[in-house]
Amino acid sequence: MSKSLKRVETALADAGLTIHVLEMHGSTRTAQEAADQAGCDVDQIAKSIVFKGTKSGAICLFITAGGDQVDLAKAASVAGEALERADGKEVRKVTGFAIGGVSPVGHLTPPHAYFDPKLSTFATVWAAAGTPRHIFEIAPADLQRISGATVAEFTA
Numbered sequence: 001m002s003k004s005l006k007r008v009e010t011a012l013a014d015a016g017l018t019i020h021v022l023e024m025h026g027s028t029r030t031a032q033e034a035a036d037q038a039g040c041d042v043d044q045i046a047k048s049i050v051f052k053g054t055k056s057g058a059i060c061l062f063i064t065a066g067g068d069q070v071d072l073a074k075a076a077s078v079a080g081e082a083l084e085r086a087d088g089k090e091v092r093k094v095t096g097f098a099i100g101g102v103s104p105v106g107h108l109t110p111p112h113a114y115f116d117p118k119l120s121t122f123a124t125v126w127a128a129a130g131t132p133r134h135i136f137e138i139a140p141a142d143l144q145r146i147s148g149a150t151v152a153e154f155t156a
Contacts, residue, residue: 002130002131003096004096004097004098004101004103004106004130004131005021005129005130005131005134006130007096007103007106007107007108007130008021008103008105008106008129008130008134008136009021009106009129010106011103011105011106011146012105012106012136012138012146015105015142015145015146017138017142017146019136019137019138020136021129021134021135021136022129022134022135022136022137023133023134024037024038024133024134024135025037026133027100027132027133028101028128028132028133028134028135029100029101029132030100031045031047031066031067032066034066034126034128034135035066035126037135038126038135038137040126041067041122042065042066042067043065043066043067043068043118043119043122044065044066044119044122044124044125044126045065045066045125045126045127046063046064046065046066046104046119046125046126046127046138046140046143047063047064047065047066048061048062048063048102048103048104048127048128049061049062049063049064049070050062050085050086050090050091050094050095050099050102050111051070051072051075051079051083051084051085051086052083052084052085052086052090053079053081053082053083054081054082054083054084055081055082056081058079058081058111058112059086059090059091059094059095059109059111059112060075060079060083060111060112060113060114061095061102061104061107061111061112061113061114061147061149062075062113062114062116062154063104063113063114063115063116063119063127063143063144063147063149064116064118064119064154064155065116065118065119065155068116068118068155068156069155069156070154070155070156071154071155071156074153074154074155074156075114075154077154078114078150078152078153078154079112079114093108094107094108094109094111095107095108095109095111096108096130097128097130098132100128100132101128101129101130101131101132101133101134102128102130103127103128103129103130104127104128104143104147104149105127105143105146105147106130110148113147113148113149113150114149114150114151114152114154115143115144115147115149115150115151115152116152116154116155117151117152117153118155119140119143119144120140120141120144120151122140123139124137124138124139124140125137125138125139125140125143126138127143
């Protein structure tokens, strides 16, 4: 088992949740791929998009519905500073995950996290479990709580 997957499973268990991470037969790197594999609507995919503050260098995680895009100006307003995309090296260093498998939980260093309210319109959502082939299903309220994310409007 990968270290990344183990961290996610540990984070879920430590939060008191009984959630089974599933290994998919195909890739779940993109929201559409994940939705196809899970058999759900693309907006039920909780994407983990990582930016960094241009002044502070702080990593910010935006957990958004799979069909939506993060609006950089709105995200910067929420984060309180200008943002830029974090590169793969920065993402892995702070979160411990490679792009395409970034989970909203189980990070090496917890980032500032923000949660798309659109996700709360679903009974359950699906999120990456630390690899490009593993996902888990969770109630949005539980995901928001265990990720420590602040609910905010940041999508286009």
